Structures are given as C-alpha cells and as structure tokens.
Amino acid sequence: MGIRPHHHDSMRRRHVLGGLAAGAALLIAGCGEEPAPGAVTLPPGLRLARLFEDGEDRLSDFAGRPLVINFWATWCAPCRAEMPSLERLSVRLAARGVLLIGASVDANPFPVREYLRERGLTFARHFDAGRDAARQLGIAEYPTTLILDAAGRLKSRMIGAADWEDPALVATLGRMLGVRLAA
Numbered sequence: 683m684g685i686r687p688h689h690h691d692s693m694r695r696r697h698v699l700g701g702l703a704a705g706a707a708l709l710i711a712g713c714g715e716e717p718a719p720g721a722v723t724l725p726p727g728l729r730l731a732r733l734f735e736d737g738e739d740r741l742s743d744f745a746g747r748p749l750v751i752n753f754w755a756t757w758c759a760p761c762r763a764e765m766p767s768l769e770r771l772s773v774r775l776a777a778r779g780v781l782l783i784g785a786s787v788d789a790n791p792f793p794v795r796e797y798l799r800e801r802g803l804t805f806a807r808h809f810d811a812g813r814d815a816a817r818q819l820g821i822a823e824y825p826t827t828l829i830l831d832a833a834g835r836l837k838s839r840m841i842g843a844a845d846w847e848d849p850a851l852v853a854t855l856g857r858m859l860g861v862r863l864a865a
Contacts (some may be wrong), residue, residue, distance in 0.1 A: 685840040725818050730785050730808035730847055733795055739808065748780040748832045753816050754806070754825040755787050757798045758844035761825045765803055767846035771806035774852075778861040785810045787824060 728741045752768060754761035768786070772782040784806025786794045791809045798806055810816050819828070827840040837858040844851060856863035 726863065728815055728818060730783070730815055731791075731811050733786070733791055733798070733807050733809045744783075745782055745834060746755060746832055748861065749828075749830045750775060750780065750782045750855075750859075751828045751830070752784050752806070752825055753787055753810065753819075753821050753827075754783065754784060756794055757788065758824045764843035765801065765806070767844075769803050769805055771846040773791075773859075774863055775859075778856075778859075778863065780859055780861060783808055785815065787813045787816055829855065831859060 720737075726742065729738045730741070731738045741751075754765070756762065768782065768784065770798040775782050782805045784803075786806060787810045788794045791811075794809065798804075801857075816822070816826075821843050825841075826841055827844070828836060829838040829840070831837050846852070852863050
C-alpha cells in the first residue's frame with residue numbers, strides 16, 4: 683500500500699504504512715512536511731532530553747525491550763487528538779514490558795510540561811531539543827510513531843494520528859512487538 687496524500691489546510695490523511703497496513707486499514711492525519719525518502723535506521727547514541735528531570739536518555743538504554751516511540755507537538759491538532767488513546771495504550775504496553783516513549787518536538791519545553799500536567803498525560807516524558815532525533819530518523823511530519831521489537835528492529839513507521847484503542851490496530855501492534863495486547 684502506498685502513501686496517498688490528501689491536502690486539506692495543514693493536515694494530510696494517510697493510510698497506515700509498513701507492517702500495520704496488512705493488519706489494520708486505518709486513515710490517519712498528520713501535520714508537517716513530507717518525510718525524507720528511504721528506510722529509517724536508528725543511529726547509535728540517539729538521545730532524547732527528559733522533560734521533567736535533568737538529563738537525557740539514549741534509545742540504546744532501552745535495548746532488549748520493545749519500544750513504541752511517538753514524535754508529537756502541542757501545536758499539532760492530530761497529535762493532541764491521539765494523546766488520550768496513547769496514554770491508555772501506554773498502560774497496556776507497560777503491563778507487557780513494552781515502553782511507549784512520547785517525544786515532543788516543540789521549540790520550548792515549558793508549555794509542553796504544562797500541557798502534559800493539565801491533561802494528566804504520563805507517557806510523554808521526553809523532548810527532542812532542536813528536533814535532532816526526528817531529523818536523524820527522517821521524521822518531518824507529526825505525529826509519527828516508530829515501532830521497534832526487542833531486538834531494536836524497526837517493525838513499522840506510522841505517519842499521522844491513530845486510534846490506539848482500535849482492536850485491529852492493537853492486535854497488529856501486539857503481533858509486531860511479540861506481546862499479547864488484545865483484551
């Protein structure tokens with residue numbers, strides 16, 4: 683399944699890409715520019731700043747653990763729309779040993795912290811200062827979600843918002859991560 687952009691103001695609708703396409707036919711929307719062509723590989727030493735604590739985390743710090751990484755922004759309407767279902771998904775994933783990392787690409791971390799506190803969102807604890815990590819991963823449209831298995835292999839890349847409570851999407855995500863997520 684290829685990318686089928688539909689331009690409407692600053693939003694685009696896309697079909698789920700990669701491994702998710704076979705398991706869930708969802709329309710999703712995103713904000714931003716076209717992603718860079720080519721395959722995404724995770725650069726060694728890729729770092730994300732912590733939003734609520736000093737320091738940063740390297741993705742390699744989570745080696746051996748399946749990861750779902752969501753790049754988002756407070757100014758992005760589709761990003762904000764999917765945040766509640768991502769929060770609920772983070773709880774389901776954590777119970778299965780999977781980490782959901784939310785990384786804001788906003789220019790300033792202060793409004794991001796306020797946004798997260800006001801909404802009680804706990805999974806989005808990282809900040810991509812200067813969008814360095816997003817750029818290294820070829821991400822230019824938000825939200826973008828990367829799904830990696832425990833061996834660190836990129837299983838899928840989703841561009842745009844999704845309903846993370848959709849049973850077909852959750853089942854497909856579980857199969858890709860090698861965990862049972864179905865209710």
